[in-house]
Amino acid sequence: MSASVQESYDQLAIFATVARERSFTRAAAKLGLSQPALSRSMRQLEDRLGVRLLARTTRSVSPTEAGERLLEVIAPRFEEINHELAMLNQFRDRPAGKLRITAGEHAAITVLEPVLAKLMPDHPDLSIEIIVDYGLTDIVSEGYDAGVRMGEQVAKDMIAVPVGPQLRMAVVGSPSYFSRFPRPKSPHDLTQHNCITIRLPTYGGIFAWEFEKKGKELKVRVEGQLVFNNIALRLKAALDGLGLAYMPEDLVAEHVRAGRLVRVLADWCPPFPGYHLYYPSRRQTSVAFALLRDALRWSA
Template sequence: MATPDLNDLVALLLVARERSFTRAAAQLGVSQSSLSRTVTSLEKKLGMLLLARTTRSVSTTEAGQRLLDSVAPKLEEIEADLQAIAELRERPVGTVRISATDYAANQYVWPKLQDLLRQYKELRIELINDYGLSNIVAERFDVGVRLGDQVEKDMIAVRIAPDETMAIVAAPEYLGERPAPTDPRELTAHNCINLRLPTKDTLMTWELRKGRRRMEIKVSGQLIFNNSYQMLDAALKGFGLAYLPKALAEQSVRSGQLGWVLEDWFPTLTGHHAYYATRRQSSLAVRLVVSALRGN
């Protein structure tokens, strides 16, 4: 038996509801004769009469009614699902999942989304802190936020922040117990506060630059975190040296709670970008989120 076409079932349903080929044809935007041929073709595929026709009326046969009782709720569910998907393009509804480091989330993402959330009450944001450089497509994120040189080349990326300078800081309490390093290689002799990178199951390398010279130092110490703010807190309490975004530590340095270490070796990295997979698949909600992050 040939498989009925979904459009044929929709046509049958409309004729049965209207009890008229004329009214149903007008709603579908087809001729009455064309609609009649569609229903006749469906009956031939199923091998049974579905509609009883007279010159004055149309009604379902027992087989036709049983088919509609089964199919109609499913068609209505499909219609509702398609409408819900269409609304994603027409108004910002649903959940936008964002992957970002804790620092980027606090500094560049969350502050810029608050007005958007107040404006669009049906919009939902899921903001996940992640140092793992996750594949946002595989992990079903809509938007990722990373430093510019960490964004995959096949993604659409827009800058949302200026270039980022990384810094090494320590509390006066810590530096009072031992001399501050004057060369990056001396960092290996210090108690350094580390950051765990989940995807590589390793610790973050401290990248340093001075003019054209570059060094990558693997450090060790008593503490390992996966959160920049805990690293900052540990540094403030004198537990060791921390490698952090300079902007995160500046206020503590100005207040005298922390001091810069190896300041002439601080590297400047390409600023944070928001990125996503493709323009053609992005919903209105995603586009509004990206626009807000850009500051538009």
Template sequence: MPRHTIDDLLTFRAVARERSFTRAAAQMGLSPSAISHAIRGLEERLGIRLLTRTTRSVAPTEVGERLLGAIGPRFDEIEAEISALSELRDKPAGTIRITTGMDAARSILWPAAVHILRDYPDIKLEISVNPGFVDIVAERFDAGIRLGETIAHDMVAVRIGPDLSMAAVASPAYFASHKPPRTPHDLSNHNCINLRFPTLGGLYAWEFEKRGRPLIVRVDGQLIVNETSIARQAAMDGNGIAFLPDNAVAAELESGRLVKVLKDWTPPFPGYHLYYPSRRQQTPAFALLVEALRHRG
């Protein structure tokens, strides 16, 4: 339907309900002559009179009443829905879909989300834990959480956690029977717990650095896992040395259940970031989550 026909139908609705060109003009912000011209054009296109005009009044004809009964409720529904959408624009509500790894979900996302869900019952949150990278645009996620150095440059990245560093750890019992390594090269003499990530295909090569010089070491051992929590538990059980983010083993290091080695070979790197497409229009609910997650350290 041509746009001018829709405009003319809206004009007709206003005149038919107000029974006045003047009041309809004031309601629509138009001049009475513009209103009259629109009605005349609509009647000519339809080939039928819609309004009966006298010097004192305006009233719909029988056909005009039929048309008003048909289009009036429909335009009312559209206006009501647009009004409701405008309210949602200003009110934290709706569903937010986030893809993340287990560690970030547990240590950063959930502590912030639990308060938002409690305080804003109209917000729904879907957390999809996936160790691999996900195309958040293709999979229709609102955002993702990954380490800062792995995020594509065409994304908006918001820091949500402090810098991290890797930690080579094992149990005191393991080091009681195995000499702790002094350099990464010494790992060849140890039973190391390997990680296999979907994004890498192969086993994760342990990355070290000292005085600005990187060193990549491929280790060997009896155990290969694809989840950091299993590697942490295996290290605590004395099965060998694991190489994990320091925040994933912070409690165990503090309690003494794990011991960290090669400390001077593991400099900090950018921690977790929330990322989303730069063209994304933020809803109040999403903006609320971003602010709750934003790192202020």
């Protein structure tokens, strides 16, 4: 590849990243380049093409009409090129390459991390990036190899592989909290309690606690003094007696056994299908991805 062709390829790749991220800062971090270098490349590309590709303000960057058209043309090509380069790993003796996975916090902690702890030491050429995200990420447009979400959240056009057992939620509070407030006897009683809530982008606001009993489903919009988007902080607040928390059962079981937390409304929290690894059906899988997928695959 000549220097001029290489430069054109690099500039187009930089443009595609900046246009998708809509930020020089995020694009620079993703590409491992400095912001001045990215700005310089964009000016050179626009000068060479004689058209403005990016509209820049002090707060945002967005593609112009010409930029949108160019992005529509080149983005699928770059995805194909990157995929084919990743596929070359199958000709190596050992799995290698970089994989990007998006997952919720609980799935990252309980499903991905234990498998990676066993897998990574034996595969030094393998690099895996885990992005914790509560939203329903479009893994194709965001450049992920796969995602981990609840089975019911996976789009129908994706291949979904179970990677964990059934899950169950638990409502818990500390003994000190229940020394001041009565234990709820039904989910409706939660509206009278100080609940430690969570804000999820998927739901566009405070997450309503979900319950089910004898086929009857119930969502309760709880309120409280504290709102977090983090598991560890919700658990710590519950242990400190600051309110009731709605947590995955496996994360609080030890505290319940030790008496640090008290569980209530257990009969309203039945098991439900667990996590699935999902990825595009049209994408062939590299040796590295197949290795991770098979290591994560759950069998009861």
